[in-house]
Amino acid sequence: MHTKNINTHRIEIRDYFMAAISVDCVIFGFDENELKVLLIESDLKEYKGQPSLLGDIVHPDEDLETAAYRVLRERTGLEDVFMEQVQAFGGINRHPAGRVVTIAFYSLVNIQHAKLKTQDNELHWHAVKDITDMAFDHRNILDTCYQRLQAKVIDQPVGFNLLPRKFSLRDLQNLYEAILDVKLDRRNFRKKFFAMDYLVDLNEEEKDVRHRPARLYKFNHDKYNLQHKKSLGF
Amino acid sequence: MHTKNINTHRIEIRDYFMAAISVDCVIFGFDENELKVLLIESDLKEYKGQPSLLGDIVHPDEDLETAAYRVLRERTGLEDVFMEQVQAFGGINRHPAGRVVTIAFYSLVNIQHAKLKTQDNELHWHAVKDITDMAFDHRNILDTCYQRLQAKVIDQPVGFNLLPRKFSLRDLQNLYEAILDVKLDRRNFRKKFFAMDYLVDLNEEEKDVRHRPARLYKFNHDKYNLQHKKSLGF
DNA sequence: TCAAAAGTGTTCTTAGTACACCCATGT
DNA sequence: ACATGGGTGTACTAAGAACACTTTTGA
Structure with a gap:
């Protein structure tokens, strides 16, 4: 039992269980007096047509925040926006392709400035109030990030990031x-x-x-x- | 660019970059009117003798919280204690053995009930105020968890968990x-x-x-x- | 002139802060 | 009897909540 511990002993990482690391971005916008979130349609057969957060695998040369900003930039063209890590989600079966631990971020963007780059999949702003089911555990991730946002705007004036x-x-x-x-x-x-x-x-x-x-x-x-x-x- | 996306397309995880996932536990206790944290001495040559958080690699059959509770139990014998995830730390070079993304938790324990299981390494309670340097990025993790604890006790009466x-x-x-x-x-x-x-x-x-x-x-x-x-x- | 939303102060209530004296115990 | 920390109440201050009328514009 913990005779070889990653914090105390020299170990070889490759001898251990590894998982894919992804980031998922909860990108909030504000339009028509509604809080919106940017979602894409999933093509996975398990979640066919259900909306999904924007995420991607973290690359070897990226830290978590860098990966999250890359996802944001690739999908919206936006660079310098408010973003905050919320927490990790690591349920064993949360992704059908295997073990994927995802780190959730939320960001606040000016919805007018976002240049959506739709490619294969439908990419749309959804009113947070109207969202029902989502792919993966993304409903849970969204709820957690939304709660964090609510606590944050009470504490600090970050809301400006959502306005023109x-x-x-x-x-x-x-x-x-x-x-x-x-x-x-x-x-x-x-x-x-x-x-x-x-x-x-x-x-x-x-x-x-x-x-x-x-x-x-x-x-x-x-x-x-x-x-x-x-x-x-x- | 993101033609194969983990949220929208069927991909094979093994084709992608993977990393080790660990949990690190900031185990707080209260004794002699001081806030303490349980640390172990690292044997890694890079951090020889420096105190380190208690952590371990996440196993294939464990979610993150389960792994964190396992670490806690293995080191203190404690089971049902207050624990909360804080956030992930994923700096590229945060671990000398390779890419390790760690998920930080803090927990609040009754220091009298903890039965420390020292094995190879020195395992001790350190006064939070007196800690100087730590192994890895653990000083940063500790600071982040401590700030979270401060915010938490103002908001909810979790402090009781630290008392008899x-x-x-x-x-x-x-x-x-x-x-x-x-x-x-x-x-x-x-x-x-x-x-x-x-x-x-x-x-x-x-x-x-x-x-x-x-x-x-x-x-x-x-x-x-x-x-x-x-x-x-x- | 009407409809619609902007702009503006005061009172009341609640929560927080500051502060000093007597009490019960062991030595 | 004294040293030590326990236990208690009140007055002041600051912040939040409730609330209604006048103003400016376009149609």
Whole structure:
């Protein structure tokens, strides 16, 4: 019993059980006041036509994050976006082709900037609320990542990554309401965000709306990066 | 480019790059008013004599959590303890023997109950505050798990897992002060814990102390499991 | 002039923080 | 009797929640 341990003894890796390592990306977007996730149709006979996360095998020369960014880039053309590892999923039979341990990441992208590269398979944005079944254990992975996102936006203002550069406070509130699945009080919401210094008033307004136009803001990345990020607390 | 994708196409795993999968356990204990972690001495020439986390290769018939519980059991004899996956660490050169992706778990154990099974290597409890260098990337893993623990105890009353079945409020406060590395106000601390219903008064007192003996409590697991666990907020 | 959403302050309630004295025990 | 840490309550402060009317635009 553990006479040869990987942390304490010189062992030969090839003598041991090995598995394929993959990354799976939960790519969130925000459109039409709904939180969306980018999914592709699986061709595996076991999951024919069911939506699947975007993932791939990790290459020998890549660390996990690099592989996840590669998947994101290959599918959306996006490079510098918010991404965070969530956890590993390693159920014995989670993949029909054999033992595959996958590391789940979620990322937050501006859905307008994504240039979807559909190839063989259907690649689409799905409203998170409307997703029913998924291939593999991907439903479980999605749920876990979504919960992580909910905890994250309460704690730090990462939601901006899902919006266009210019946005109104209504946009921002709609975003939070969609992610957290709650209704928020408009005045208290505004108060909270103005109290932080993360919003920059662009002195611009919405155009072509048939009601009073809203002021537009952008996110102040500099202040965010400096400041030790305090909780928002919804 | 991704013409053969693991999520969308039937592939043969053996045609792809594979890696060893390991689990590493950050086993926390609490003793002498200090947060401790169980470490073993590494014999690898690269890290000779440096302390290492307890870990092992994942077996073909084990999922990740099962492997982590096995490591815990083999080293401490403990079975039913609090454990949580944190994240994967997959740096290309993190292990000198080759590509090893490790999944980090932390667990909270009653240090008195642990029956350490030292075999070839030195296995000891180290005060978290006093640890300097560690083998591999284990310092990074430990730091990440410790931060996760700090966030967790603020949010949910998991600290009980580190204490004996019977404990005083002073014990509990010492525990929180050690984990969070802060001083807490005694009256406010008591108020907070009595406001939750998680403490059961045992109507017993400390013995053989040369001051007024403290009342002893136990944790009410039933209430905790039922209730939707609200934040403690320190 | 109407419909639609933007913008704006105050009060109330709750949770958190700060703080000092008496009590029970062993020596 | 004294040294040590246990046990307790109140006042202040900050944050969050509830809530309604006026303004600006396009149709």
